[in-house]
Amino acid sequence: MDVREGRVLARGDVLPRPAWLPLLAVAAGFAVLLTALSGRYGFHRDELYFLTAGRHLDWGYVDQPALTPALARLATDLFGATPSGMRVAATVCGVATVLLAALAARELGGGRAAQLLTAVGTALSAFVLVVSHMLSTTSVDMLIWTAVTVLLLRLLRTRDGRLWLAIGAVVGIGMGTKWLVLLLIAA
Numbered sequence: 001m002d003v004r005e006g007r008v009l010a011r012g013d014v015l016p017r018p019a020w021l022p023l024l025a026v027a028a029g030f031a032v033l034l035t036a037l038s039g040r041y042g043f044h045r046d047e048l049y050f051l052t053a054g055r056h057l058d059w060g061y062v063d064q065p066a067l068t069p070a071l072a073r074l075a076t077d078l079f080g081a082t083p084s085g086m087r088v089a090a091t092v093c094g095v096a097t098v099l100l101a102a103l104a105a106r107e108l109g110g111g112r113a114a115q116l117l118t119a120v121g122t123a124l125s126a127f128v129l130v131v132s133h134m135l136s137t138t139s140v141d142m143l144i145w146t147a148v149t150v151l152l153l154r155l156l157r158t159r160d161g162r163l164w165l166a167i168g169a170v171v172g173i174g175m176g177t178k179w180l181v182l183l184l185i186a187a
Contacts, residue, residue: 019112023102023119027095030123034091034132039084044134047086051076067176068137075135083134090139094132098122100146107153137178144174144181 043051053061054073060066071089079085098119105118122128131138147170155163174181 015106016109016111016115018103018106019115022112022116023099026102026116026119026123027098030098030132031091031095034087034094034129035084038087038091038133039082041083043083043086044136046136047072047083047134050135051081051086064137064178065176067173068135068140071140072135086135087133090132090135093139093143094128097128097132097143097146100143100150104146104150104153107150107157140177141174141180144170144177145184148174148181148184 050069050072053069054071054076057070057073058066061069072086075086075089076082079088101122102115102119105114108114110118128142131142148167151163151167151170154160155167171181171185
């Protein structure tokens, strides 16, 4: 809703431009903070599990799908088998979540200030900080839920049926990390 004009954005209405420069500044600051603190303590027990599962990749495991162990393997192969190296994947998920949350504000008609406030609020949220600080299935799940929400907002605003394909692709990726995304779809 565009609060200044008191109307709902409908198909064909022009959205405010994304405030890319301030949004990228917030995202960069968030990434720097997470990276600076990522080596302050050792592996979390779940990260040790993902590290081991990543060394023995499979299509799935008894307790979860395969995406998070695959991300752990990729991150440790690229950045080293250290807590900081593994947590790069979680940081990327957190940064993407911050940017997508700001785009959700934009989809709802929010201008530069609303987008920036959303990005800052998301980056400073305790949940987002914790989940983005260590690699877990929730790190990716949070990103997936945010991406699906932004796509659904755009679908509701534009009525563009092609967005169902993008939603399906994101849900499919989400199913590779945690089956909880089905709850969002059911809702």
